[in-house]
Amino acid sequence: MGKLFRKIFLVDLFQGLWVTFRNQNPKYIYTEQYPAERPKVAERYRGAPRLNINPENGETLCIGCNLCALACPEGLIVVTTERNEKTRRKELTTFTYDTSRCMFCGLCEDACPVDALELTQDFELASYTREGAIWDRQMLEEGPKPTRYRC
Amino acid sequence: MPESTFLDSTELVLNMGPQHPSTHGVLRVILKLDGEKVNGTECVIGYLHRGVEKIGENRTYQQFAPYVDRMDYVAAVSNGLGYCLAVEKLLNIEAPPRAQVTRVILTELNRIASHLLWLGTHALDIGAITPVFYCFREREEILKIYENYCGARLTTHAFRIGGLQYELYDGFEEQTKAFCDMFLPKVDEYEELLTNNRIWVGRLKGVGILTGEECKEYGVTGPVLRAAGVKWDLRKAQPYSGYEQYDFEIPTGENGDTYDRYMVRMQxxxxxxxxxRQAVDKIPSGPIMGKVPKVIKPPVGEVYVSIEAPKGELGYFVVSDNSTQPYRLRVRPPSFINLQALDRMVRGGLVADVVAIVGTLDIVLGEVDR
Known part of the structure; x- marks a missing residue:
């Protein structure tokens, strides 16, 4: 009798559909509408490198100590400095960072004594050329500028 | 290829992989077939060989830590723990208690993430499409915890030699507890989908049997060994990182078939x-980094440390010659050694069973080839 009831009123079918519709709740939708909506990454996210500048006078915070280059497992950071004859201090001339070989381990960030080099929340690093992946000092200070799409 | 592969004309040699979706990477299996029956197999590995052990000899101890994440990329945190414990033992230091408890939480989360990925892809191989979406949905929550904690989702580089680099973020306890509460009913949901499913049981019961004795002969560890009824778990047998403080059981199977391995992993x-849950409740306060010199120069000696990674015993053998770089570094990857048993398990089965057995071994080719 129970079996017949289940067959006539399609109980099993509705039970199965209930599982389907239970998961249709907008709360459980996990798809991200990238690139129209960019995901919000964590505060500690290790993404594109940035060489911080002093916001007041626009001078770089980097003291050219070369510790990041020594800490990097891949040896992809090249820092060159020049000694200023007047102040007797080392001044940064070029800073090259090869993002194509970077594995974003964060060791350079940890090594930096003045918080000049930092891995930021930018994650769009694609480039049309291989040379484009090698970032110079200007690129590192400005950060990547990915295209913004409006949908 | 050795000549023994081509036997008499009734045998058919079939190449499975390296570009085969159910070999979970670039594993090539040469199958010797008699009709639908498998008479023997031969694994060809090395397509993903990157020379990680050699890289280790050319990097300082801290610099090598990110590379170990790239071996078993599904369980990167466990790899990092094994390496850090090995170097810490070489230096004769111990991580502070706060770091140890945090390590336990993160590695256990990683075990869940690894098993979820295994369950999803294994079910996909057998033909069940739904579990993979459910599993990845829950895995995402774990990856979010990792992203908040250390800034990376997959190759985390979460641990450093001597402790941790990052302090726990605000809301770590709440997020982890919320995950635990959310997750247990989800495991029941997966079981509802699979455990008594007729196709699932039919494809897995009695397939790829490996007895406890055979497991020991091959050196197979992890869930594969426990499914054969051997109660062996390094977290209990030689506790590391304070595992002796926690109350948990070692789930074991009886028959050592594919279905038992599934049940063991679910448990x-x-x-x-x-x-x-136990660890989150008792995170002690205090420092997260032990007293580690800036330049690590361990005394001359060698050390072998093994941990219970999600896939089995993961060991690191490090030889130091009192320089900043290891003299020799050898990894004992669980997947590589578990893969040896493939031939024994597949022999006499059907071609379709090969897919089920490769899936149940839970291999990651990044770790097999290193």
Whole structure:
């Protein structure tokens, strides 16, 4: 009798559909509408490198100590400095960072004594050329500028 | 290829992989077939060889830590723990208690993430499409915890030699507890989908039997060994990182077939939740980094440390010659050694069983080839 009831009123079918519709709740939708909506990454996210500048006078915070280059497992950071004859201090001339070989381990960030080099929340690093992946000092200070799409 | 592969004309040699979706990477299996029956197999590995052990000899101890994440990329945190413990033992230091508890939480979360990925892809191989979406949905929550904690989702580089680099973020306890509460009913949901499913049982029961004795002969560890009824778990047998403080059980199977391995892994996920709950409640305060010199120069000596990674015993053998770089570094990857048993398990089965057995071994080719 129970079996017949289940067959006539399609109980099993509705039970199965209930599982389907239970998961249709907008709360459980996990798809991200990238690139129209960019995901919000964590505060500690290790993404594109940035060489911080002093916001007041626009001078770089980097003291050219070369510790990041020594800490990097891949040896992809090249820092060159020049000694200023007047102040007797080392001044940064070029800073090259090869993002194509970077594995974003964060060791350079940890090594930096003045918080000049930092891995930021930018994650769009694609480039049309291989040379484009090698970032110079200007690129590192400005950060990547990915295209913004409006949908 | 050795000549013994081509036997008489009734035998058919079939190449499975390296570009085959169910070999979970670039594994090539040469199958010797008699009709639908498998008479023997031969694994060809090395397509993903990157020379990680050699890289280790050319990097300082701290610099090598990110590379170990890239071996078993599904369980990167466990790899990092094994390496850090090995170098810490070489230096004769120990991580502070706060770091140890945090390490336990993160590695157990990683065990769940690894098993979830295994369950999803294994079910996909067998033909069940739904579990993979459910599993990835829950895995995402774990990856979010990792992203908040250390800034990376997959190759985390979460641990450093001597402790941790990052302090726990605000809301770590709440997020982890919320995950535990959310996750246990989800495991029941997966079981509802699979455990009594007729196709699932039919494809897995009695397939790829490996007895406890055979497991020991091959050196197979992890869930594969426990499914054969051997109660062996390094977290209990030689506790590391304070595992002796936690109350948990070692789930074991009886028959050592593919279905038992599935059941063991499902139980392991529940036990991991149990460990995480205990650990989150008692995170001590204090420093997160031990006294480690800036330049690590361990004394001359060699050390072998093994941990219970999600896939089995993961060991690191490090030889130091009192320089900043290891003299020799050898990894004992669980997947590589478990893969040896493939031939024994597949022999006499059908071609379709090969897919089920490769899936149940839970291999990651990044770790097999290193």
């Amino acid at each position: 392991e996920m529940r036990q991991s939740v149990r460990i995480i």
